[in-house]
Amino acid sequence: MSETCQIVCGHCGRTNRLPPGRAPDGARCGSCHQQMFTGHPIEVDEEGFARQLANSDVPLLVDVWAPWCGPCRAMAPMFERAAQQLEPRVRPLKLNSDRAAATSSRLNITGIPTLLLMRRGREIARHSGVMDARSIVAWTEAGLTHS
Template structure:
């Protein structure tokens, strides 16, 4: 499977049976899966989402948003639960307006799941970690 490194954005080929064994990037030698959400910006959003063969779940949020702050610990917990099965990422809508506009984000928090670079699911509002894991279906 192709995995985009969250640290240096290089592509890594990882056998599916090794996904649960903490693989490291071949370029920067850092962990490909940290169990924490990855911060994405407009600059590398499309590459990260399009090149990853694992599902990518993106939380569009803003620091001033109360529900977003309520969602943050749930999303963090879900990232740990889905480690090696999906990549969870966050996009600050205020700092990265291009990604928000491109994906028609009208309210926050909004979760988008991408498979093969294409939007597969969308959900707005706060969601507990266990429900998010069920929603992901991976």
């Protein structure tokens, strides 16, 4: 990274600035001192999603799901495995569409599970339906390459 990069902590929600040339792999939050990237998706509510979207320079991979959705539950371990491969290049988030109904509506979510790839506040790719971990990684990398 050649310039300062902003990363939102998944634990406390504070925005951190990563100095130029510093790899994000081992970065810790300046406020709560937790590891910034853990290889696991971050569960966000509407406020947390808005904070990540507005303040993160790292692309976001958002899994919009619901606890009652069988396909969503089936894809959850696949998303977890994909997160391990994609971090720290991408910040994986899980957004519960039932608890974040207003955000889901604003994002025009019509079916779940839906994956959104977002960069600097805008959507760059979308996929509805179940995918395995390898497909999630390939789809994400393709979306980043083409944006």
